[in-house]
Amino acid sequence: MRVLYIHAEHFSWEVKDPALDIKDEPTPGRAENALVVFVTVERGDAADEDFLRQVARDVVDVARRVKASSIVIYPYAHLSNELARPYTAREVVNRLYEVVRSEFGGDVHKAPFGYYKAFELKCLGHPLSELSRTFKPEQARQGKREEERRDFYVVLTPAGEEYDPAKFDYGGYEDLRILVEKEVFKKELGGGAEPRYLEYLRKFGFEWEPMSDVGHMRYAPEATVMMELVEDYAYMAAKSLGIPVFKIRGTNMFKLAESAIETHAKLFGERLYVVESDTDLILRYAACFQQFAMAKDWVISYRHLPFGMLEIADSYRHEQPGETVLLFRLRRFYMPDLHIFTRDLPEAVNVTYKLHEVIFREIGKLGRTYVSLYNVTEDFYKSHRQYLVELARREGKPILVRVLPGQKYYWVLNVEFHIIDELGRPREVATFQIDVGNAQRFGIKYVDENNQTRYPVIIHTAILGSVERYLYAVFDTMAIAEKEGKTPRLPTWLSPVQVRIIPITKDNLKYAVEVADKLEAEGIRVDIDDRDETLSKRVREAETAWVPYICVVGAKEAGEGTLSVRERGGGQYKMTPAELVEKIKEEVRGYPSRPLYLPRFLSQRPSRY
Ligand SMILES: [Zn+2]
Secondary structure (H helix, E strand, O other): OEEEEEEEEEEEEEEEEEOOOOOOOOOOEEEEEEEEEEEEOEOOOOOOHHHHHHHHHHHHHHHHHOOOOEEEEEEOOOOOOOEOOHHHHHHHHHHHHHHHHHHOOOEEEEOOOOEEEEEEEEEOOOOOOEEEEEOOOOOOOOOOOHHHHOOEEEEEOOOOOEEOOOOOOOOOOHHHHHHHHHHOOOOOOOOOOOOOHHHHHHHHOEEEOOOOOOOOEEEOHHHHHHHHHHHHHHHHHHHOOOOOEEEOOOOOEEEOOOHHHHHHHHHHOOOOEEEEOOOEEEEOOOOHHHHHHHHOOOOEEHHHOOEEEEEEEEEEOOOOHHHOEOOOEOOEEEEEEEEEEEOOHHHHHHHHHHHHHHHHHHHHHOOOOOEEEEEEEHHHHHHHHHHHHHHHHHHOOOEEEEEEOOOOOOEEEEEEEEEEOOOOOEEEEEEEEEEOOHHHHHOOOEEOOOOOEEOOEEEEEEOOOOHHHHHHHHHHHHHHHHHOOOOOOOOHHHOOOOEEEEEOOHHHHHHHHHHHHHHHHOOOOEEEOOOOOOHHHHHHHHHHOOOOEEEEEOHHHHHHOOEEEEEOOOEEEEEOHHHHHHHHHHHHOOOOOOOOOOOOEHHHOOOOO
């Protein structure tokens, strides 16, 4: 930060044209016997409390030495050519103004940010009347915020008893014990060994994109079909709530100059991904902005409520470079983000019962369950304790509740559903939140039965979690199976290739194609290994690729019209193509379908590694 001090007998400014999209109210001003502080915010500066205190103390110190009776903080972009982005610059100037005001007894003014301004100044000309300074933000990060220290945790049982997490008996509740150790006692858990799922990811082509920013992935065809199947399934899961759900698409960048965006972004927290353009943009961290911006333009009656809006949103969070984890903690990921608009808090609470049920049903389909952390504001906890007890009762086990004093979030309730992974670590997958502030912030309204305009209460939720995290849970389930000595097998609906046909010789290719045509016509993803490799090598490779049904066909099968099937984890047997179709259709019932995302013939595929 560069600062120029001028002690002026009088100083005044008036506002001309806007210079930036990001700007304050255009107020003029005037001050007598003023220390004018021309401030240029540079790249690397941040609205960090310690840093601004340091600057403010110098400002106040100079003002006292020259005996100025007022201070003017004047945003001025001309003291450096390493300027911060406008959004940060305005933040820093506004925070500096507040800190100076709290430290200085006299009058403190601030000229508006983001305009061309004209000013008049009479400099007093004594030795201390003109000074310049450069300040660098300290590296030292501020400790945990005061507020966070006042948070407290309780273990709440289905019978409604509250326990101090340090004194609760975790016998029979191992998952909860693990969650409490991480969340309450901040213990680093598991790790060390390379998780098994990383090997699976290589197999299916989920990998980092080294030519992008850290935390960005790319998806080979096998990975792509899995991603898109989960996306389709997320919409089906949303519709299974039994309310109308609208699927939409939008953009991923929003202007920080929009106050609703800025406020919501601030409440979200620190991991904003800012993009420099003509104006400052943030990359969305979920689908909220887009859906709220769209819903505010809809004419909604109480009769329409509740309804949901869903987008498979590419979402961005600026995670620390050392903290990114493949398929789990990413800077860019896909969020099947559902927002449910409800009339009021009682209706929202009511909808969450069904939502809670569907969230547990879906993780149950993978043979897993969740352990839950309920973050609540203190007021909500006081008024809705019985509701949380009811949810604990439905889970059939105690829940961890974190009570946050004061209202500093956009939600009153934020539930994190964790699995305990192969290495014994809690991993958040699904979530829901109850939001009582954003409808008003974004101007989303509905007309009630008395013709009154009201603001809906909004539920934010990812029933399956992000697409990547859902797949993380799937692969983690495979890892646990393998650890237990079982053959890991993807659910058939998620297998990139469901059936591989291996003709013993070229002479059997015609029959292989006939069978493949039949299966494909039934929506089954089938391919043919027509390469000049030995039979045993081709079978081995199909097994390595986790293809659930490997069908070897020779002259015998062609003559009989049958298949020799090797089912992954299910032995070998003979059946007709029609029987195989029936068997697979039964397995994928209730799940979405996508075509094969690779050429049918393996001879047409370049090898990836
Ligand atoms: Zn949201």
